[in-house]
Amino acid sequence: MEIIENSPKLVSKIPDGPLTEKWSKHKNSIKLLSPANKKKHTVLVVGTGLAGASAAASLAEMGYNVKAFCIQDSARRAHSIAAQGGINAAKNYPNDGDNVWRLFYDTIKGGDYRAREANVYRLAEVSNSIIDQCVAQGVPFAREYGGTLANRSFGGAQVSRTFYARGQTGQQLLLGAYSALMRQVHLGKVEMLPRREMLDLVKVDGKARGIIVRNLVTGDMERYAGDAVLLCTGGYGNVYYLSTNAKNSNVTAAWRCYKRGAFFGNPNYTQIHPTCIPVSGIYQSKLTLMSESLRNDGRVWVPKTKELAEQVRSGKLHPNDIKEDDRDYFLERKYPSFGNLVPRDVASRNAKYVCDEGRGVGSGLAVYLDFRDAIKEQGADTISAKYGNLFEMYEKIQGEDPYKVPMMIFPAVHYTMGGLWVDYNLMTTVPGLYALGEANFSDHGANRLGASALMQGLADGYFVVPYTLGDYLATDKPEKVDTSHPEFDKIEKEATERIDKLLAIKGKKTVLDFHRELGNLMWDYVGMSRNKEGLETAIEKISALREEFWKDVNIPGDANYYNKYLEYALRIADFLELGELMARDALVREESCGGHFREEYQVDGEAKRNDADFAFVSAWEYLNGEGERLHKEELKFENVELTQRSYK
Amino acid sequence: MSTEKMTIHLKVWRQKGPNEPGKLVDYTVNDANEHMSFLELLDWLNEALMKKGEEPIEFDHDCREGICGSCNMMINGMAHGPQRGTAACQLHMRQFKDGDTVVVEPWRATAFPLIKDLVVDRAAFDNIMAAGGYVSVNTGGYVDANAIPIPKDEAETAFDYAACIGCGACVAACPNSSASLFTAAKISQYAHLPQGHAERKKRVVAMVDQMEKEGFGDCSNHGECEAVCPKEISITAIAEMRREYIKAVL
Ligand SMILES: Cc1cc2nc3c(=O)[nH]c(=O)nc-3n(C[C@H](O)[C@H](O)[C@H](O)COP(=O)(O)OP(=O)(O)OC[C@H]3O[C@@H](n4cnc5c(N)ncnc54)[C@H](O)[C@@H]3O)c2cc1C
Ligand code: FES
Numbered sequence: 001m002e003i004i005e006n007s008p009k010l011v012s013k014i015p016d017g018p019l020t021e022k023w024s025k026h027k028n029s030i031k032l033l034s035p036a037n038k039k040k041h042t043v044l045v046v047g048t049g050l051a052g053a054s055a056a057a058s059l060a061e062m063g064y065n066v067k068a069f070c071i072q073d074s075a076r077r078a079h080s081i082a083a084q085g086g087i088n089a090a091k092n093y094p095n096d097g098d099n100v101w102r103l104f105y106d107t108i109k110g111g112d113y114r115a116r117e118a119n120v121y122r123l124a125e126v127s128n129s130i131i132d133q134c135v136a137q138g139v140p141f142a143r144e145y146g147g148t149l150a151n152r153s154f155g156g157a158q159v160s161r162t163f164y165a166r167g168q169t170g171q172q173l174l175l176g177a178y179s180a181l182m183r184q185v186h187l188g189k190v191e192m193l194p195r196r197e198m199l200d201l202v203k204v205d206g207k208a209r210g211i212i213v214r215n216l217v218t219g220d221m222e223r224y225a226g227d228a229v230l231l232c233t234g235g236y237g238n239v240y241y242l243s244t245n246a247k248n249s250n251v252t253a254a255w256r257c258y259k260r261g262a263f264f265g266n267p268n269y270t271q272i273h274p275t276c277i278p279v280s281g282i283y284q285s286k287l288t289l290m291s292e293s294l295r296n297d298g299r300v301w302v303p304k305t306k307e308l309a310e311q312v313r314s315g316k317l318h319p320n321d322i323k324e325d326d327r328d329y330f331l332e333r334k335y336p337s338f339g340n341l342v343p344r345d346v347a348s349r350n351a352k353y354v355c356d357e358g359r360g361v362g363s364g365l366a367v368y369l370d371f372r373d374a375i376k377e378q379g380a381d382t383i384s385a386k387y388g389n390l391f392e393m394y395e396k397i398q399g400e401d402p403y404k405v406p407m408m409i410f411p412a413v414h415y416t417m418g419g420l421w422v423d424y425n426l427m428t429t430v431p432g433l434y435a436l437g438e439a440n441f442s443d444h445g446a447n448r449l450g451a452s453a454l455m456q457g458l459a460d461g462y463f464v465v466p467y468t469l470g471d472y473l474a475t476d477k478p479e480k481v482d483t484s485h486p487e488f489d490k491i492e493k494e495a496t497e498r499i500d501k502l503l504a505i506k507g508k509k510t511v512l513d514f515h516r517e518l519g520n521l522m523w524d525y526v527g528m529s530r531n532k533e534g535l536e537t538a539i540e541k542i543s544a545l546r547e548e549f550w551k552d553v554n555i556p557g558d559a560n561y562y563n564k565y566l567e568y569a570l571r572i573a574d575f576l577e578l579g580e581l582m583a584r585d586a587l588v589r590e591e592s593c594g595g596h597f598r599e600e601y602q603v604d605g606e607a608k609r610n611d612a613d614f615a616f617v618s619a620w621e622y623l624n625g626e627g628e629r630l631h632k633e634e635l636k637f638e639n640v641e642l643t644q645r646s647y648k
Numbered sequence: 649m650s651t652e653k654m655t656i657h658l659k660v661w662r663q664k665g666p667n668e669p670g671k672l673v674d675y676t677v678n679d680a681n682e683h684m685s686f687l688e689l690l691d692w693l694n695e696a697l698m699k700k701g702e703e704p705i706e707f708d709h710d711c712r713e714g715i716c717g718s719c720n721m722m723i724n725g726m727a728h729g730p731q732r733g734t735a736a737c738q739l740h741m742r743q744f745k746d747g748d749t750v751v752v753e754p755w756r757a758t759a760f761p762l763i764k765d766l767v768v769d770r771a772a773f774d775n776i777m778a779a780g781g782y783v784s785v786n787t788g789g790y791v792d793a794n795a796i797p798i799p800k801d802e803a804e805t806a807f808d809y810a811a812c813i814g815c816g817a818c819v820a821a822c823p824n825s826s827a828s829l830f831t832a833a834k835i836s837q838y839a840h841l842p843q844g845h846a847e848r849k850k851r852v853v854a855m856v857d858q859m860e861k862e863g864f865g866d867c868s869n870h871g872e873c874e875a876v877c878p879k880e881i882s883i884t885a886i887a888e889m890r891r892e893y894i895k896a897v898l
Contacts, residue, residue, distance in 0.1 A: 058787040073708060074774050076814055077716040093794060129788070136790035138783045138843045140807040147797025165807060171715055172810060179782035186778040194771070217763055246710040280683040283692050286712050393713065396731075396738045397685075462787045510698050512691070556703050561665060562764040564706055565698070 001584075007631030010263070010619055013423040014118040019639045020100075023122045026424070030471035038063035041473055044211055044226040045069070046198050046253055049078035050170070050454060051437025052232030053177035054461030060189035061180075062466060067224055068181065069196045069213060071248050071567075076178045079234050079246040080457065083170020084291035084390065086152060086162035087454040089127040094151050098159040100124045105640060107452060110156040110343055111417070111445020112594035112609060113642050114266070114617070116635060118424060119442050126463040127455050131163055133462055137176040141165050152386075154450035155292055156343040156647075162451045167291055167390045173454055177461070196222070197567060198253045199495040201229065201260045201433065202487050208433035209481045212492050214499075216567060219560040221492050223483035227473060228432045230465065231257060232457075235416040235438035237270065239575045239582065240527070241519020243413035244276060244289040250571040251578050254420050254439050262428040263619040263631060265421035265441030267578065268586035271448055271595050272528050273414035274300075274347035277397055278366040287412040288397055290369070291390055292450040295340045297374035297383065298407065300347070301329045302367050306358040313364060319406050320372075330354055338647040345447045345595045345607075346647060348411035352528050353605065355410075362408045370406035411528060415453060417444040417595065418585075421619040421633075425468035426460060429619075432478065434469065436460035441617070446594025499559050502569050507552030511569045514549050518542065518572070518579055526583050531599040538583040546576040581628065585618050588630060611642050654680040654741060656689065657749040660705055666762050672751065682742035686729065687712060687719060689741060690752075707766040714738040714878055717813035720820070721766050722753040727817035727876040735815065735878040755816055757825035759863040770816050772862035773830060779858035780851040781834045783843050796842050806840035809833045811879040818873035824865030829873040831859050832889035833881050839892055849896035856893055 015026040033041070041064050045056040048070040056068040070078060090103040103124035108115055131149070135141065141163050142150040151160040165172035184190040195216040202210035202223075210225040236251035237243035258264045275290045303309040304326050311317035330350055332339045340347075351367045360366055375383050380403055384391065391402045398408070420428045420435040422442055427434050437457035444452065525538035555569045591614045592598045592607035601608045617633040656677045663670030677693050684692070687709055694704035710718040714735040721736050723729030729739045744750065752766065760768040798806075810833070818829035835852050838844025844851070867886055874883040 054787075061786045072710055072716070072718060073770055074717075074814065076774075076777075077710055077718050079711070079716075081716045081813075082711045082713055091793070129790075131793045132790040133785075133787060135793040135796075136783065136785045136843060138806075138838055138841050140803050140810050140837065140841065141793075143798055143800045143803040145800050147799050148794045165810075168715065168811065171813075172807075175810065179777065180785075180787075182774065182778040183782045183784060185774075192774070194774075217769075246716065247712060248710050281681065283681075283684050283688045285685070285688050285691055288713055392733075393738070396714075396734060396740065399682075399740070399742055466787065510695055512695060554698060556698050556701075562706055562767060565694075565704055 001627065002629045004629065004631045006634055007619070009429060010421065010631050010633040011423060012116065012633060013425055014116065015424065019117060019121050022118050023125055027467055030467060031474035033470045033474045035063045039065070041065065042067065042226040043228050043230060043469070044224055045230045045232060046211065047078065047232035047234060047439070048075035048178070048181065049080035049232060049234055049437060050174055050177055050457035051439070051461045052078070052230070053174065053181045054458050055230055055232060055436055055465050056190055057177060057180035057184050058462050058466045059469065060184035066184070066190045067193060067226065068190055069193045069198060071195070071197050071216065073194050075181055075192060075194060076175060078174060079249050080174045080454070081171045082246060083454055084167045084289065085154065085293040086164035086169045086451040087130070087173065088154070088161050088451040089131045089163060089455065090124055090161060091128055091131060093149060094160045096159045098161050102159065103127060103161065106157050107443070107449055108445065108640055109645060110449035111447050112607070112645060113445065113611065113615065113637065114593055114635065115443055115445030117637060117639055122464070123443050123456055123459050126459045129463060130455060130458045134173055134176050137180060139165065139172045139176040152293055153296055153341060155295065155341045155347070156449040164293065167293070167387060170454060173458065177458070198256070199570070200256045200491045202491045203260055203430065204481050204485055204487050207431045207478060209478070210483065210488060212495050217562055219563065221496055223488045223492060225481050225483045227478045228434065228469060231420065231433065231435045231439050232437050232461070233439045235419070236578060237413045237416050239518065239579050240413040240522045241515050242279065242284060242287050244273060244287050247286060250574070252571050252574045254435070255574040255578055257420060257428065257430065257433060259622050260430065261622070262430045262433055263421040263621050264418070264581065265617055265619050266418040266585065267582045267620065268526065268589065269417035269446050269595055270413060271344055271415040271417060272348045272411045273344055274351055274411050275369060275409045276412035277394065278362050278408055278410040288393065289412070289414065290394060290407065290409055292344070294369060294387060294390060297386070298340065298369040298371050299329055299373060300331050300340050300367055300369055301327045302354045302359040302361060304328045309359040309361060312361050319361070319368060328354070328359070335647045342647045343447060343449060345597070348528060349597060351411055366408040366410045368406040369409045371402060372406065375403065415448055417441065417446060417448055421617070425471065426465055427468070427472065431476065432472065434465060436465060446596055499566070499570070502553065502573065503555055503559060503566070505551065505553050505555070507554045509552050510554055511565055511572050514545065514553060514576070515572050517545055518576060521545070522579055526579070526586055529597045529599050530586050532587065535583045535587040539580055542576065542580045542583065549573065549576055581620060585620065588618065589614060609644065652681065653678065654682065654744070654746040656680045656741070656744060658693065659749065659751045661753040662705070662765055663762060665764060680741055682740065684741045685712065685737060686723065686739040686741065687737050705766065706764045709737055712737040715813060717815035720755050720768065720815055720817070722755065722820060724751055727755070727820040728878055733878060733880045735813070755820035757819050757864070759825065759827070760816060760819065772864070773814050773816065773827070775862055776827065776831055776855055776858045777834070780847070780854035783838065784847060798841060802840050806837045809837040809840070809881060809885055812881055813879055815878060817876045817878060819864065821872040821876040822865070823870055823872065824868060826867045827859050827862070827864040828867035828886045828889065829877065829881060829883065831855050832885035835892055836885040836888045839888060848892065852889065852892040852896050856889070
């Protein structure tokens, strides 16, 4: 495999000057398009989650013609809707010493120093405007009795900077962005195309100029041309089969763009969230997150000994009957200054350790999250006001009342920090192709802090791309292209042939069989902890599984009508390629950082980073059927000192 | 955890397309268990059907956490099934007994044309939202978030209405197929927030008119909508919407 150090293909376009002035200087120096000229441009926005809906609405308000696409029957149903806990901003309303610098610092540290300083600083800088914007739209955030906005704490921070709307923050933020989007639909500036799935990217003269989508109702292939394509298609956690992501979340759009020349950044960086409801059986179709905000008041523990844990597992001992001295509040014990609020990767790994030691509860793969003390101190009503809907959700799924019995939780795949490589303007290595939100790799380094994905999606869509896109269009002045261009014929034909090929296999195994197998491989070898041997095994096994898939998958029905299992098969075909790249990326990174924990590189069970050799972004280039090439973007830290993260 | 097997008999509405005839088809799942969600039961059945070379049952779903509003089905004649405040995806088999027969049908309403099996087209809801379900503020056109204090209980009430997931259960349950609860929830949310006040009159008229245009029926206070709403949105929203409407047109 070829490796390019300091790759000349990765031009980050980070503006010069002091960190705190970069974004304003950049905004002042980039080119603008006049309103009359904006009207002449069409922008294709793929995805209507927080990133896509906010970008589509903002661009339409500015005068662009926007076409927006999503898989679901309505833009409002994007996966962002499920975000629970909250969104960060450096408002410092609680007066606890927060500011833009601190939010920047926490985020870059939380990401284990594997993100660009300039991007993260910009994110912190625009965070406050996001809250203002959302309030103006009528987002009903939680408030104090005096009528001002309320805040809570999230992992990895010692200030209270998270804004929330009960346990449904993502829903309220997305409905805010969706309402702005629907207003533009009404005004005729956005054409909304739901139940469409992008299957490929069309490039003309090397630039992104259109997309091929499948109409999921009729099965027809459709073509759309534009002057830029914004990929806002979310994350790829579902490569692990079981994850907290919505069932339709997938990598296809990003993966197809990768195969058309967009580099893939840090594919292995995956976040495993510590507080999810444990797996209950083979039929399990997804995992449910219990918001991190619960760790504000819930205490994580397991029985002190294996013997006690065994008694609990066999039902002989009730957790409430375990004496205080026999409980191990392992996060509080090991990390006294952050306690239960250590970052996600640390909390997850420690849950794994205690279960590996035989001290897990439930099926053996679970730990307690206990509200007994919080209820005693604050009263059940206060706890219910804070977390009522989460407690209800837990009870519906588990059939147990968390007011009375401690919750059981276990880590689950939740978020992917990796994604398409983008420069400071959010443009990929394909001119005219942008990636926003979870679909890009940009701001979270090797680990994302809680409540910062919502912040990033909305920052990208409301406050970054509306500026940077104009600069590209004004500088590049793309020629008119329409869908009769021969490139559209060619790419559409390839997409159609792919579908025909899949349908013709008529094998014996269902798509779900393959997805489950892939998920198991990923979880076992490319999951919470990884090692060289395991990663090599994964590469071999995934490649074999992919071969089997193309020989033996059985897809029901036909392509010319609504066929969810065909959609599913197309996505799994791409996951089977992505999984292998993730393993390769993890193999190359011979250090532990954030969510990437290599067993060979640790000190006392804590991740051991290697800044001398690995302070870079991995950006993978697809080489038409001949493997891939690794480009490295060196990360420069001029404003923060790289320290080994410590939450002790 | 108990893993005792349950046998569930299903009668599921099968219809290939909008212009094809549809009918209830019998299926039996012998190895269900109480920890499965209702959608997992359908997944399980679909796997078995595909292994036999039959076409699976199509249904919409995504989050499987009761928040995206994708899943929609009548279960034993009730929108989202028997458990109060619960979307079909959150309904677990422990709500049923071994040997039960369960009838599964799509939402039925003129404004929600059928696409296939249990899948319907709910674009009419988006059209109602586009007519006025927003505050007309452009990106960047705001004041500091704390500049306008909002009493906590007003914010909470606004939230109660804003919790709507747009699933359409209210329409499916209503004998008149009215979309009043859906429309009123949005109108009431903004009525309780100062940000919504500037366009208050315009909004209620536009949204109510659009609702009628989409072919939804009138509300005659049956209250079925409130009973099936997975987010338990109160029917007082509809009374508020009526007051808002009268104030707007007087
Ligand atoms: C359960 C849960 C809780 C969370 N809680 C929080 C939280 O409290 N705070 C926080 O900051 N973050 C949270 N996150 C993370 C956060 O919700 C996501 O990272 C974020 O919402 C992603 O937004 P997005 O706009 O990038 O993508 P998404 O919301 O995933 O949207 C993707 C869009 O792309 C469309 N799409 C995908 N592929 C295609 C295609 N091929 N063709 C056409 N359209 C396509 C989809 O239809 C959808 O509209 C949570 C995540 C989960 C799973
Ligand atoms: S699948 Fe999202 S609400 Fe049921």
